[in-house]
Amino acid sequence: MRNFMIIEAPSNLGLKELQPGIEPGVKFFPEALRRNDFAEEAGISQIITVPAPPYTMDIDPDTQVRNADAIINYSQLLADKVYEAVNKDIIPIVIGGDCSILIGTALGLRRTGRPYGLFAMDGHHDYMLPEHSGTAGAAGMGLAFVSGNGHPKLSDIAQLSPYIREEHIYAFGNREMDPAYVQPIIDSRISYYDLPAIREQGIPAIIKAFLTMNGQAGLDGFWIHLDVDILDNEIMPCVDSPDAGGLSYEELEEALTPLLASTLFRGMHVTILDPTLDPDNRYTRPFSVWLARLLRKAVTGFTQD
Incomplete structure (x- = not known):
């Protein structure tokens, strides 16, 4: 048992307000999972919270990123907890929040001094710099920052850039297909699989390639970034940037199961579900049950790569 x-x-520091005067509700995601008995159903008894600073709409003049200084400070607090867990051979499941928490989790891995891979499952690729962003939100820039791109205040905290090397990252699931949006990640060294490529190449082949890369590169393991907007909008509409299409629960489970079963799996974070957009728990409850079931299997059993 692991x-x-x-x-x-x-x-919620990495997002802009959905409506004037109403801050993003993703900060209530951990509380919503508590109400749904997520930890108990997953078989996980240890829970800690890293409280976040107050939300503002302020844009930092140096980085042109919203809440940049607060994100940097929060990322270091979160990195402390991830670092402590991984060094004790504990697998952290980090419940966000928005995608800017990727900066803190990746920084925590980097502090170990050992190299890690990242499997980023997201309906958007998040490899964007401030000059291309229409929101100034770090949530859409996380993959760029952790791979050493962008302003050093965010990409080089404690002079540890890159937190994860581009060639050790797989970006899986983007369905925002505007050519100007996708060109930067295509030009990077990240292994990039948009939704059409996933359907064409098949999920098992992509997962196998990622696990093989981890072994060949001599990595200490890998982290999973799971943004719930990778799911089809029909089954997960309570997100900040909904788009038509996406994966089914069955497809996402096909991808996650071998990753969670791998002995190289070191942890994951889950982001962007906004319970304020789901007042009757219609979408949050099925997601909680589904993810708890997958994690319980990982907690209690399988260990094949």
Whole structure:
């Protein structure tokens, strides 16, 4: 049996307001999972919370990123907890929050001094720099920052850039197909699979290639970034940037199961579900049950790569 813990990271600092005067509700995601008995159903008893600072709409003049200084400070607090867990051979499941928590989790891995891979499952690729962003939100820039791109205030915290090397990252699931949006990640060294490529190449082949890369590169393991907007909008509409299409629960499970079963799996974070957009728990409850079931299998059993 492997040792798991939950780290609650209720930060909404990486998003802009959906409506004037109403801050993003993703900070309530950990609380919503608590109400749905997520930890108990997943078989995880240890839970800690890293409280987030207050939300503002302020844009930092140096980086042109919203809440940049607060994100940097919060990322270091979150990195402390991830670092402590991984060094104790504990697998953290970090419940966000928005996608800017990727900066803190990747920084925590980097502090170990050992190299890691990243499997980023997201309906958007998040490899964007401030000059291309229409929101100034770090949530859409996380993959760029952790791979050493962008302003050093965010990409080189404690002079540890890159937190994860581009060639050790797989970006899986983007369905925002505007050519100007996708060109930067195509030009990078990230292994990029948009939704059409996933359907064409098949999920098992992509997962196998990622696990093989981890072994060949001599990595200490890998982290999973799971943004719930990778799911089809029909089954997961309570997100900040909904788009038509996406994966089914069955397809996402096909991808996650071998990753969670791998002995190289070191942890994951889950982001962007906004319970304020789901007042009757219609979408949050099925997601909680589904993910808890997958994690319980990982907690109690399988260990094949």
